[in-house]
Amino acid sequence: MAAVESYPMKGGDGTFSYVKNSSFQKSASSVVQGLISSAITEKFDVKPSATPTTIRLADLGCSVGPNTFTAMQNVIDTINTKAKSLSCQNPQYQVFFNDHVGNDFNTLFTSIPSDRAYFSAGVPGSFYGRLFPDSSLHFIHSSYSLQWLSKEPKELVNKESEAWNGGRIHYTSAPRGVVDAYARQFSEDMELFLGERAKELVVGGMMVLIMPCIPDETVAHSQVPAGIMFDLLGASLVDMAQAGVISQEQVDSFNLPIYSVSPMEMESLVKKNGRFSIEKMELTDPTSGRKNNEGGSKTSGDGNAIANHLRAGMEGILSKHFGVEKTDELFERFSKKTIEFSDKFKSSLKQGTQLFIVLVKKN
Amino acid sequence: MAAVESYPMKGGDGTFSYVKNSSFQKSASSVVQGLISSAITEKFDVKPSATPTTIRLADLGCSVGPNTFTAMQNVIDTINTKAKSLSCQNPQYQVFFNDHVGNDFNTLFTSIPSDRAYFSAGVPGSFYGRLFPDSSLHFIHSSYSLQWLSKEPKELVNKESEAWNGGRIHYTSAPRGVVDAYARQFSEDMELFLGERAKELVVGGMMVLIMPCIPDETVAHSQVPAGIMFDLLGASLVDMAQAGVISQEQVDSFNLPIYSVSPMEMESLVKKNGRFSIEKMELTDPTSGRKNNEGGSKTSGDGNAIANHLRAGMEGILSKHFGVEKTDELFERFSKKTIEFSDKFKSSLKQGTQLFIVLVKKN
Numbered sequence: 147m148a149a150v151e152s153y154p155m156k157g158g159d160g161t162f163s164y165v166k167n168s169s170f171q172k173s174a175s176s177v178v179q180g181l182i183s184s185a186i187t188e189k190f191d192v193k194p195s196a197t198p199t200t201i202r203l204a205d206l207g208c209s210v211g212p213n214t215f216t217a218m219q220n221v222i223d224t225i226n227t228k229a230k231s232l233s234c235q236n237p238q239y240q241v242f243f244n245d246h247v248g249n250d251f252n253t254l255f256t257s258i259p260s261d262r263a264y265f266s267a268g269v270p271g272s273f274y275g276r277l278f279p280d281s282s283l284h285f286i287h288s289s290y291s292l293q294w295l296s297k298e299p300k301e302l303v304n305k306e307s308e309a310w311n312g313g314r315i316h317y318t319s320a321p322r323g324v325v326d327a328y329a330r331q332f333s334e335d336m337e338l339f340l341g342e343r344a345k346e347l348v349v350g351g352m353m354v355l356i357m358p359c360i361p362d363e364t365v366a367h368s369q370v371p372a373g374i375m376f377d378l379l380g381a382s383l384v385d386m387a388q389a390g391v392i393s394q395e396q397v398d399s400f401n402l403p404i405y406s407v408s409p410m411e412m413e414s415l416v417k418k419n420g421r422f423s424i425e426k427m428e429l430t431d432p433t434s435g436r437k438n439n440e441g442g443s444k445t446s447g448d449g450n451a452i453a454n455h456l457r458a459g460m461e462g463i464l465s466k467h468f469g470v471e472k473t474d475e476l477f478e479r480f481s482k483k484t485i486e487f488s489d490k491f492k493s494s495l496k497q498g499t500q501l502f503i504v505l506v507k508k509n
Numbered sequence: 510m511a512a513v514e515s516y517p518m519k520g521g522d523g524t525f526s527y528v529k530n531s532s533f534q535k536s537a538s539s540v541v542q543g544l545i546s547s548a549i550t551e552k553f554d555v556k557p558s559a560t561p562t563t564i565r566l567a568d569l570g571c572s573v574g575p576n577t578f579t580a581m582q583n584v585i586d587t588i589n590t591k592a593k594s595l596s597c598q599n600p601q602y603q604v605f606f607n608d609h610v611g612n613d614f615n616t617l618f619t620s621i622p623s624d625r626a627y628f629s630a631g632v633p634g635s636f637y638g639r640l641f642p643d644s645s646l647h648f649i650h651s652s653y654s655l656q657w658l659s660k661e662p663k664e665l666v667n668k669e670s671e672a673w674n675g676g677r678i679h680y681t682s683a684p685r686g687v688v689d690a691y692a693r694q695f696s697e698d699m700e701l702f703l704g705e706r707a708k709e710l711v712v713g714g715m716m717v718l719i720m721p722c723i724p725d726e727t728v729a730h731s732q733v734p735a736g737i738m739f740d741l742l743g744a745s746l747v748d749m750a751q752a753g754v755i756s757q758e759q760v761d762s763f764n765l766p767i768y769s770v771s772p773m774e775m776e777s778l779v780k781k782n783g784r785f786s787i788e789k790m791e792l793t794d795p796t797s798g799r800k801n802n803e804g805g806s807k808t809s810g811d812g813n814a815i816a817n818h819l820r821a822g823m824e825g826i827l828s829k830h831f832g833v834e835k836t837d838e839l840f841e842r843f844s845k846k847t848i849e850f851s852d853k854f855k856s857s858l859k860q861g862t863q864l865f866i867v868l869v870k871k872n
Contacts, residue, residue: 200642238642242630247621251614255633258610265642267605267630270618279563279601279628 156458157210157250163458177430178289178356178502179217183224185504189425190285191350192229192237201225201284203264204242204346206273207291210250211257214243217287222264225285239264244277246270248462272296274338278346286343289356295403296335299327302401312398315383316376317405318367325367332405336415344421347507353422354504358406361429361498367406371494375456376402378487382479383468391475392468400467402460409501422505432500452491453481519821520573520613526821540793541652541719541865542583548867549587552788553648554713555597564588564647566627567605567709569636570654573613574620577606580650585627588648602627607640609633611825635659637701641709649706652719658766659698662690665764675761678746679739680768681730688730695768699778707784710870716785717867721769724792724861730769734857738819739765741850745842746831754838755831763830765823772864785868795863815854816844 156163193199203221208214218241226236243254247270258266271277273288274296301309301323308323317328343353358372367373380397387394407415409427416422457477465473484491519526556562566584571577581604589599606617610633621629634640636651637659664672664686671686680691706716721735730736743760750757770778772790779785820840828836847854 200645240642240645247618251618251631255610255614255631258633265632265640266634267632268614268618269628269630270621271629277628279603282563282603 156461157253159253163210176216177432177434177500178354179220181426181428181430181502182217182220182287182354182504185352185354185426186221186224187228189504189506190225190228190352192225192232192234199237200240201237202240202242202282203285203287204244204269204278204283206244206277206286206288207294208243208245208249208254210253213289214254215257215259215262217289218264219259219262221285221287241266242269242278242283243267244269244271244273246272273342274335276342276345280345281348283346284348284351286347286351286353288354290358292336292339292355292357293404293406295328295331295405296338297331298401298403299331301327303399311401313380313384313394315380315397315400316367316373316402318373318376318380328405329411331403332407333411333415336412337419340416340419340421344419344507349507349509351507352425352504353507355501356503357501358432358499359412359429359501360406360408361495363408363410365408365495369495370406370499371491371496372404372406372499374487374490374494375452375484376404378483379456379476379480382476382483385479386472386476392472396468402463406499407501412501412503416503416505421508423508424503425506426502426504428502429498430500430502431497433496450481452484453477456480519824520616522616526573539579540795540797540863541717542580544789544791544793544865545580545583545650545717546587548715548717548789549584550591552867552869553588553591553715555588555592555595555600562600563603564600565603565605565645566648566650567607567632567641567646569607569640569649569651570657571606571608571612571617573616576652577617578620578622578625580652581627582622582625584648584650604629605632605641605646606630607632607634607636609635636705637698639705639708643708644711646709647711647714649710649714649716651717653721655699655702655718655720656767656769658691658694658768659701660694661764661766662694664690666762674764676743676747676757678743678760678763679730679736679765681736681739681743691768692774694766695770696774696778699775700782703779703782703784707782707870712870712872714870715788715867716870718864719866720864721795721862722775722792722864723769723771724858726771726773728771728858732858733769733862734854734859735767735769735862737850737853737857738815738847739767741846742819742839742843745839745846748842749835749839755835759831765826769862770864775864775866779866779868784871786871787866788869789865789867791865792861793863793865794860796859813844815847816840819843 203218205214205218222239229236241264243266245251249270251268251270254268269277273291299309301307302311304310305312308321309327311317311320311324314320314324317325347353360367360370368377383392383397383400386392387397409429413424413427416424457473461473464476468476566581568577568581585602592599604627606629608614612633614631614633617631632640636654662672664670665674667673668675671684672690674680674683674687677683677687680688710716721733723730723733731740746755746760746763749755750760772792776787776790779787820836824836827839831839
């Protein structure tokens with residue numbers, strides 16, 4: 147396969163690190179913990195066995211923690227409860243934490259809970275390629291990772307193309323040609339992803355995917371919080387180009403390789419692949435698990451919190467393109483814009499912007 | 510089990526890094542590549558199978574590369590050759606790279622050869638504890654790691670004990686009580702190591718261990734190159750204490766947790782454990798694989814090369830105890846001493862200072 151771009155989350159544990167700025171992802175995950183538990187209880191195949199068997203789990207796009215540890219522990223606790231109810235011995239667990247080779251695995255490894263009841267391993271590499279031996283996994287989890295495309299569609303930087311995306315950094319508020327180029331790339335990537343996972347998962351194995359989405363095809367990406375963020379980030383960059391801090395060409399040649407799928411689109415991609423049954427598909431509000439003391443109420447438009455959240459996830463890709471020395475100014479400008487447009491965030495569509503999907507590998 | 514101390518090799522790829530200063534380990538490994546291949550050809554059980562099976566390998570104490578990659582590739586190539594000769598399909602391979610959680614896994618992961626024909630994973634943790642699920646490994650390799658004790662024996666810093674080791678940093682040239690304390694610790698550690706590995710290896714699985722040794726009980730550790738190094742390192746620290754750069758108490762309270770076993774001792778520990786058959790045990794000269802253009806001939810007493818070699822492996826543990834700011838002076842003094850005593854190195858005993866042992870897990 148073609149080379150895959152890597153956009154690691156910010157490592158370490160400093161002010162702008164992913165460790166300290168992943169409360170949105172945490173909130174989004176906590177919403178689905180219950181859904182995952184139900185899916186396991188209803189659909190995951192725990193085979194009664196005299197000798198303890200080993201169940202192998204993988205979290206794809208795990209970043210550096212701590213959300214991945216919570217998610218994996220929840221899966222294990224639920225399988226143990228199910229095993230107990232079936233009078234099976236508790237299985238042994240081996241958890242594979244996967245992310246790009248550029249991920250800060252050193253930080254991840256030092257953060258793995260010391261009281262864990264599983265064997266752990268880190269697996270570096272893109273999930274758009276093979277990562278594990280044939281039929282070696284029983285459960286795959288991936289949360290807020292599949293929105294990252296393997297690369298930005300080439301057409302976006304071709305001035306002759308219908309997908310030319312000058313003056314913008316994303317398909318939000320862009321013409322149809324741009325949106326289509328993103329959708330094609332997502333479709334290609336998902337074909338790779340599902341194809342590789344079908345080889346790695348045992349028959350009957352479960353795959354739980356959580357990703358940002360749009361509720362249906364009629365909703366424009368500019369109506370959801372992520373779309374508003376990307377528009378404001380793009381506007382901040384355009385301002386910087388106009389102020390001469392960066393060049394217009396730098397803005398024109400940059401595009402965020404991030405896509406929010408619709409449920410219908412996802413369903414059709416899974417069916418096209420043909421190796422998985424869709425056991426559950428549900429739209430949720432990613433902010434509904436947010437406690438009131440966690441940085442304001444539901445993406446309320448707190449400029450600094452939103453800027454730090456975005457920065458933890460995207461500083462790498464932005465500083466690589468625009469230069470490390472431009473990053474502080476960019477996020478200051480962006481932070482001001484989020485305050486200026488806080489009403490937009492408040493009135494944005496949150497319900498139905500998170501897709502939860504449970505797949506089981508067919509025979 | 511008790512907490513295990515961690516002494517990671519120097520990470521990154523700077524002047525004093527393990528990556529750039531592991532030519533001794535490389536030479537030592539290359540001597541045994543042929544021995545490993547023979548052991549696999551003669552004793553490793555490749556089961557004929559219609560569907561490709563997965564063979565799981567682990568390198569325990571892998572550090573950051575590149576020696577671990579060469580060693581693992583050699584194992585895989587040999588198994589493939591054997592499979593071919595038996596008209597079996599080539600197996601799939603999953604290689605687990607293990608080292609302490611403080612090891613620089615980020616450097617390791619970016620160095621894994623891109624043209625590898627195996628799935629890779631990093632496993633952080635001490636090999637004196639459990640690392641893998643029951644019966645999940647087929648081949649275990651560990652080179653130049655088991656000489657590291659899980660901790661320094663407590664008695665060494667007890668002035669009332671027969672094992673009090675004031676004014677020295679190792680059991681080389683020390684009284685019997687000190688040597689015995691080290692031997693007891695090694696014995697306890699090996700009991701843990703063999704016990705855990707017996708659970709993780711499948712029946713018939715192979716374990717290859719390579720470690721520094723003394724040829725037999727009559728040889729004093731001060732006669733082998735490692736012993737001479739530790740004596741000179743200790744003398745450099747004593748000089749620094751006398752010059753007031755560090756305190757005498759700092760020297761008295763420091764001991765290198767490193768032990769060179771004898772073949773007879775190792776044999777008796779394996780037999781005591783009882784879960785492995787000894788398929789092969791051989792003494793070799795670790796420097797015999799050294800090419801003439803690789804930093805002088807056979808530990809010839811090149812002060813800088815020896816100092817850099819020692820520094821890559823031990824800067825961590827030394828700077829932790831004596832302070833980072835003392836490290837440069839220490840290694841300068843040590844380097845001068847190795848030149849001063851280069852005749853000692855030249856006349857030291859090399860033949861028989863490397864133990865190569867092949868174990869197979871019993872039924």
